[in-house]
Amino acid sequence: MAITALVLAGVALLLSWVPLVNYLAGVLAVAGLVVGVVALVQARPGRGMAIAGVVVAVVSVGMVLASHAVYARVFTEFAEGFAEGMAAPDDPVPFDEPPFDEPPTDPSPDALAPDEPADGTPAADLTVAFGERFLYEDGLEVTVAAPAPYQPSPYASGVGATGEHVRFAVTITNNTAEEYQPVLFLTSVTSGGAPATEIHDYGSDLARAPLEPVQPGQGVTFEVAYTITDPASVVMEVQASVITHEPFTVTPG
Numbered sequence: 001m002a003i004t005a006l007v008l009a010g011v012a013l014l015l016s017w018v019p020l021v022n023y024l025a026g027v028l029a030v031a032g033l034v035v036g037v038v039a040l041v042q043a044r045p046g047r048g049m050a051i052a053g054v055v056v057a058v059v060s061v062g063m064v065l066a067s068h069a070v071y072a073r074v075f076t077e078f079a080e081g082f083a084e085g086m087a088a089p090d091d092p093v094p095f096d097e098p099p100f101d102e103p104p105t106d107p108s109p110d111a112l113a114p115d116e117p118a119d120g121t122p123a124a125d126l127t128v129a130f131g132e133r134f135l136y137e138d139g140l141e142v143t144v145a146a147p148a149p150y151q152p153s154p155y156a157s158g159v160g161a162t163g164e165h166v167r168f169a170v171t172i173t174n175n176t177a178e179e180y181q182p183v184l185f186l187t188s189v190t191s192g193g194a195p196a197t198e199i200h201d202y203g204s205d206l207a208r209a210p211l212e213p214v215q216p217g218q219g220v221t222f223e224v225a226y227t228i229t230d231p232a233s234v235v236m237e238v239q240a241s242v243i244t245h246e247p248f249t250v251t252p253g
Contacts, residue, residue: 001039005053008032012060029060065202069157072200126246129253130168134238139175142240144168144250150225155203160227163191165199167206167225168236172214179213182220184241191228191235199225 009032015025036053128134130146147166152159159165168187174180189196202208209222228234232252239247 001035001042002047002050002053005032005036005039006049006056008035009053009056009060013056013063025060026064029057029064033057033061065155069155069200069202072202073157076198076200127249127251130234130236130250132253134248134250136240136245139177140180140240140245141171141173141175142238142248143171144236144238145171146252147226147228147231147234150199150206151204152199152201152225153203156199156201158197158199158227160197163196163227163229164231165225165227166231166234167223169207169221169223170209170238171219171221172240173219174214174216177216179215181213181241182209182222183211184243185209186239186242187224188237189226189228189234191226192230192233194229196226196228196234199227201225 008028012025012029012032015028018025032053036050036057039050040047040054130144132143134142136142145168147168150165150167152165170185170187172180172182172185187198189198199206206225207221207223210220214220234252236250237247238250239245
C-alpha cells in the first residue's frame, strides 16, 4: 500500500500542471493520500515510503488547486482581451476607395430602413433585471439570478479584501440550431460605481461553467462569484459569447 500511495501521488504530481488532465491528477492525489494514510497506520518497516507517499500526495493536491486558479485567471484575461479587440474600431478605408456609398437617387422605405441585426444580436432592450430572461434573436436564452451570499474557500483567488462575497447563478438554454460553447461566456460586475473583483474558487461547491458544448435544445446552469461593496447597486454586464453575441446588462430592476 505504501508503494501504491507513492506511485499514485507521483503520477498526480506529474499531471497537476497539464490542462484538463489535472482534474484526473486531483483524483489520483486524493487517492494516494488516502492509501498513504492507511499504509502509514498499518506499515512498520515501510513507514518511510508511506510517509513519502502522503507528503507527495499533499503537495500534488496543492499543485492541482494552484494550477486551476492559474488557468482560470489566464482564461479570464484572454477573454477580456479578446472582447476588447473585437470592440476595436474598423480599419480605415483605403485612400483609393470611396469613403462612403452614394445615397440612392430614389430612396424607398426599404432603402431608408435600418440594417437588420445579425444572428446573436439582441433584438430590443439591452437591459433586464436579475431573474428575468434575456433572449437573443438566434434563440439563445440567458437568465442571471439575483446575488446570493457566498463563502470562499481557503483556496480561492481574486477574493477582495473588503466587501461582501456573492454568487450569481447563470442559466443558459440553447434554442439555436448550433451547439453553444459555455467557455466563451463572460461577465463583469460593478457595485457602488466601482468594478467588482471576480472570485475563482476550485475548492468550494461553486458550480463552474462546463467545458463541454451545450447541444441545441439543451440547457446548463453554472455560477460566477464576485466581491462587491454595495449589494443594492450591483450591475452585471453579460456576454454570452465573446465571439458571436453582443453584451447586455443585468440590474436589480
